[in-house]
Every structure is written in structure tokens, then in C-alpha cells.
Amino acid sequence: MNWQDEINAAASRIADHIQVTPTVDVAADWLPCPVSFKLEQMQHTGTFKARGAFNSLLSGDLPKIGPKAGIVAASGGNHGAAVAYAAHKLGHKAAIFVPEMAGPSKIDLIRRAGADLRVVPGEYADALRAAQAYEADTGAAQIHAYDGLGTVAGQGTMMREWEAQGLQADTILIAVGGGGLIGGSLAWLQGARKVVAVEPETSCALNAALAAGKPVDVEVSGVAANALGAKRIGQYCFDLSRAHLGDSVLVSDEAITHAQLLLWQNLRQLVEPAGATALAALLSGAYTPAPGERVAVLICGANPAPDPFV
Numbered sequence: 001m002n003w004q005d006e007i008n009a010a011a012s013r014i015a016d017h018i019q020v021t022p023t024v025d026v027a028a029d030w031l032p033c034p035v036s037f038k039l040e041q042m043q044h045t046g047t048f049k050a051r052g053a054f055n056s057l058l059s060g061d062l063p064k065i066g067p068k069a070g071i072v073a074a075s076g077g078n079h080g081a082a083v084a085y086a087a088h089k090l091g092h093k094a095a096i097f098v099p100e101m102a103g104p105s106k107i108d109l110i111r112r113a114g115a116d117l118r119v120v121p122g123e124y125a126d127a128l129r130a131a132q133a134y135e136a137d138t139g140a141a142q143i144h145a146y147d148g149l150g151t152v153a154g155q156g157t158m159m160r161e162w163e164a165q166g167l168q169a170d171t172i173l174i175a176v177g178g179g180g181l182i183g184g185s186l187a188w189l190q191g192a193r194k195v196v197a198v199e200p201e202t203s204c205a206l207n208a209a210l211a212a213g214k215p216v217d218v219e220v221s222g223v224a225a226n227a228l229g230a231k232r233i234g235q236y237c238f239d240l241s242r243a244h245l246g247d248s249v250l251v252s253d254e255a256i257t258h259a260q261l262l263l264w265q266n267l268r269q270l271v272e273p274a275g276a277t278a279l280a281a282l283l284s285g286a287y288t289p290a291p292g293e294r295v296a297v298l299i300c301g302a303n304p305a306p307d308p309f310v
Contacts, residue, residue, distance in 0.1 A: 003153070003156070003187035003188065003190070004187075004188060004190070006149070006153040006156070006187070007153050007156035007157055007160055007184065007187060007188050008160070009059075009153070010051075010055040010059070010150075010153040010154050010156065010157050011157040011160055011161070013054070013055055013058045013059060014051060014054040014055050014058065014154060014157065017044075017050070017054045017058075017086070017089065018043065018044060018050055018051055018054060018157075019042060019043050019044060020161060020165075021038060021039050021040045021041075021042045021043055021158075021161075022038075022039050022042065023036060023037060023038045023039070023162065023165050023167070024036075024037050024039065024267075025037075026267070028266065030262055030266050031282070031283075032282060032283070032285075032288075032289075033282075033289055033293070033295055034294075034295070035279075035282070035295055035296065035297050036167060036168065036169050036294070036295070036296040036297070037267075037296070037297050037298075037299055038158070038162050038165075038167075038296070038297075038298050038299065039269065039299050040158055040298060040299060040300050041269070041271050041275050041299050041300060041301055041302030042302070044082070044085055045078070045081040045082045045084075045085045045109060045113070045303075046078070046081070046109070046301060046302035046303045047078040047081075047082065047227075047275075047300060047301045047302065047303070048155055048158050048181055048300055049078050049079045049081070049082035049083075049145075049155075050082040050085060050086060051154040051155055051157050051158060052079075052082070052143075052148075052150065052151035052152070052153075052154035052155045052180055052184075053079070053082040053083045053085070053086035053087075053143060053151075053154070054086045054089075054090075054154065055150045055151070055153055055154030055157070056143045056148060056150030056151055056154065057071070057086050057087065057090055057092065057143070057150075058090070059150045059153075062141040062142075062143065062150070065092055065141045068093075068138075069093075069138045069139040069140040069141070070087070070092050070093030070094055070095065070140055070141075071083060071087045071092050071093065071094040071095070071140060071141055071142075071143060072094070072095045072096075072097070072131050072134050072135050072138070072140035072141070072142050072143075073094070073095075073096055073097070073131060073142065073143045073144075073145065074096075074097045074098070074124065074127040074128040074130070074131035074132075074145060075096060075097070075098050075102070075124070075127065075145050076098065076099065076101070076102055076106075076124045076127075076145075076177070076225075076226045076227050076228075076229055077098055077102035077103065077105075077106025077107070077109070077110070077226050077227065077303065078106060078227055078274075078301060078303060079143075079145035079146075080096035080097075080098050080102075080106070080110050080115070080117075081096075081106060081109040081110050081113060081303070083096060083115075083143050084096050084110050084113035084114065084115035085113045087115065088113055088114045088115075093116070094114075094115040094116065095115065095116040095118060095131075095134060095138075095140060096110050096115045096116070096117050096118065097118045097120055097127040097128070097130045097131040097134065098110065098117070098118070098119055098120065098127050099119075099120055099121070099122050099123045099124055099126055099127045099226075100119055100120070100121055100122070101122075101123060101225060101226050101229070102119070102226050103226055103305030103306075104305060104306065105272075105303050105304060105305045105306065106226065106303050106305070107119065109303060118130065118134075123220055123225070123229060123231070124145075124220070124229050124230060124231065125231040128145075144234075145178055145180065145230075146177065146178030146179050146180030146181075146183070146230065146234045146237065147178065147179070147180070147234030147235060147236055147237070149236070151180050152180050152183045152184045152187060152234075152236045152237075153184060153187070154184070155180045155181045155183070155184030155185070156183075156184030156185060156187050156188045157184070158181065158184065158185065158298075159172075159184065159185040159188040159189060160188050162296075163188075167296060168294055169193060169294045169295060169296035170193060170194060170293050170294045170295070171193065171194040171195075171196060171246065171289065171293055171294070171295050171296070172185070172193055172194070172195050172196070172295075172296045172297075172298065173196045173198055173278040173279070173281055173282060173287060173295070173296070173297045173298065174195060174196070174197060174198065174278055174298045174300075175198050175199070175224075175228060175274055175275075175277035175278045175298070175300055176197045176198065176199045176205075176206045176228065176233075176237075177203070177205075177227055177228035177229065177230045177274070178205070178230035178233065178234050178237070179205075179206055179230070179233050179234040179236065179237025179238070179241070180234065180236075180237065181298075181300065182195065182197055182206075182237060182241070182245075183234060183236045183237035183240045183241070186237075186240040186241065186243070186244040186245060187236075187240055189244065190244060191243075191244045194246035194247070195244065195245055195246050196246055196247045196248070196249060196281065196287050197241065197245055197247070197248040197249070198249055198250075198251060198277050198278045198280065198281040198286070198287070199228065199248070199249075199250055199251070199277070200222045200223070200224050200225075200228060200250065200251060200252075200253065200256060200277065201222070201250045201251065201252055201253075202219070202220070202221045202222035202225070202253070203218070203220045203221065203222055203224060203225050203228050203229050203230075204218060204250055205218050205230045205231065205232055205233040206233045206237065206238070206241060206248060207248045207249075207250060208233075209232075209233045209238050209241075210238075210241065210242070210245075210248055214238070215232050215233050215234075215235060215238050216232065217231050217232050218231060218232070222253050222256075223253045223256055223257060223273040224253075224256055224272070224273040224274040224277055226274075226305070227272060227273070227274030227275075227301055227303075228274045228277065247287065249281050249286040249287050250286065251277060251280040251281050251284055251286050252280075252284070253273075255280040255281075255283065255284035255286070256273045256276055256277050256280045257273060257276075258280070258283065258284075259276035259277070259279040259280040259283050259284075260272075260273055260275070260276035260304075262279075262283065263275075263276055263279065263299070269299060269302075270302060270304065271299055271301060271302050271304065272301045272302065272303050272304040272305070273304070274300065274301040275299050275300050275301035275302060276299070278297050278298055278299070278300070279297050279299070282295065282297060
């Protein structure tokens with residue numbers, strides 16, 4: 001597969017439906033080195049997920065979408081909001097399954113997008129099973145949160161866009177849940193820059209898979225679990241990581257919430273824990289750049305719980 005062709009096609013397909021999100025270069029005493037940030041939390045519905053949702057709906061890779069059955073997706077919250085938003089904009093009915101742990105902010109976001117929301121006891125894996133049962137019963141077209149070709153190629157448009165904006169970085173830190181975003185980034189870069197995967201210590205499906213040599217189930221908990229809480233890493237991400245990933249590091253919940261606080265105090269960026277996880281690796285020392293190494297950090301999610309505006 002020529003991933004760059006897939007991502008170029010996705011970028012053309014979704015151009016009229018997404019935001020070009022801003023970048024900012026920061027050199028300050030609260031950072032251990034100068035950092036180039038991409039503020040992808042300013043995307044529609046507050047995360048990069050809109051890219052994959054629109055690409056999946058527009059690419060023709062899904063089964064035929066019947067007007068009665070529509071779309072179905074399982075999500076920790078952010079993917080569901082993006083699919084609900086994209087489906088509404090493109091005129092499709094959508095059923096979104098989320099676990100109770102998604103939290104009120106993300107649940108309200110999905111409701112406001114007009115989807116048929118189903119809240120499932122448990123975690124993301126339970127919502128996925130419920131969505132798969134709904135798919136089987138109704139014939140709805142499923143958009144996977146992180147392990148579909150349309151999803152991964154759509155998320156890859158973020159890195160394509162960042163490079164087109166003049167990214168100057170040797171190393172890019174990216175938070176990982178199921179792996180759609182980092183998979184798409186690795187697919188676009190093809191090893192041209194070092195990519196560091198950052199995961200919470202208590203939700204680390206990629207790190208565990210790399211250690212085991214294959215995707216394995218992990219236990220999921222912690223402050224970022226409703227966004228980074230995949231029980232098993234996606235196959236696309238795993239294969240791309242084995243080929244191109246530079247490093248995989250883990251961070252504590254305390255490091256994540258500290259990074260979240262500093263982003264607010266110093267840049268006035270209100271993000272959820274998942275959105276601050278990549279920065280947490282830099283601030284905590286889980287990743288230490290070499291002297292002169294140019295570092296970039298992706299800020300990826302803006303839907304905190306509790307939502308201060310609810």
C-alpha cells in the first residue's frame with residue numbers, strides 16, 4: 001500500500017470539511033527546551049478525530065450506507081462526537097455507543113451533534129461489542145475509532161498539514177490510545193522524522209504490544225482512559241510502529257495532569273488529559289531530548305471532564 005497516496009487523497013477529500021489547525025513555537029522557562037506545538041484540539045469537535053470520520057464517510061471504503069440503518073461507531077467519546085458531527089453534516093443517521101466512563105462533557109457533545117447516543121456500562125471494549133451487535137442487527141456501516149483504513153489515512157492528514165505549515169522538528173511526541181493518529185503520522189512520515197509514542201502507565205496498549213511482539217489485551221484505567229483507553233492496539237498502528245516508530249515511553253497520571261495545568265497557566269489552552277499526555281513526557285523527563293534536538297508536541301484533545309462551561 002502506498003500510504004502517502006492514501007493520505008494525499010484523504011486530504012483532498014476532506015479539505016472542505018475540516019479546520020486547518022494552528023501551530024505555535026514556544027521557548028519558555030516552563031519548558032525544558034523550545035517546542036513546536038500543533039493545536040489540533042482546535043479541530044471540529046475538539047480533536048483530530050473529525051479527519052478520520054469525514055474521510056471514512058467520503059472515501060467509499062465503507063459498505064453502502066442505507067438511509068434507515070445509517071452509521072454506527074463505538075467510542076470513548078471523541079471519535080463518537082466526530083462521527084456524529086460528520087454524519088450530521090453529510091446527511092447520515094448515526095448511532096454512537098460510548099462507555100459510561102466517557103464522561104458528561106463528551107456525552108453532551110455527541111448529543112448536541114444529533115446522534116442516537118447509547119451509553120454502555122463498562123469501558124470502550126464494551127461499547128465496541130455493543131456497536132458490533134448493532135451493526136449485525138441493522139446493517140449499519142461501522143466506522144472504527146482507530147483501526148480502519150479510512151480512519152488511519154484521515155488522521156494522517158494532520159501530519160501532512162503540519163509539514164506543509166513548515167514544521168521544523170527532528171522529533172515529534174504524540175499521545176497514543178488505539179493508534180489511529182500515530183499510525184497515520186507514521187504512515188505519512190515513513191521514518192523521515194523520529195516519532196515518540198507517549199502513553200499513560202495505566203493505558204499502554206502500544207507499549208505492551210511492542211514488548212510482546214504482537215497486539216495484546218491490556219488493563220485500562222487512569223485520568224486519560226476515556227480517550228486513550230484502548231484495550232488492544234490497532235493492527236495498522238502496530239505494523240507501522242514496528243517499521244517506523246522511534247521510541248515508546250510511559251507517563252504517570254500525575255505527569256499528565258501537571259502538563260494539563262501548565263498548558264492552561266502558560267498558553268491558556270484548555271485541554272483534556274489525553275491532550276496533554278504527549279507534553280507530559282517532555283516535562284516529566286520520560287523523554288529527554290539530546291542537546292540541540294528540535295522537538296514538536298501534538299496537542300490533540302480539548303474535551304475535559306468536568307467541562308467548565310456546563
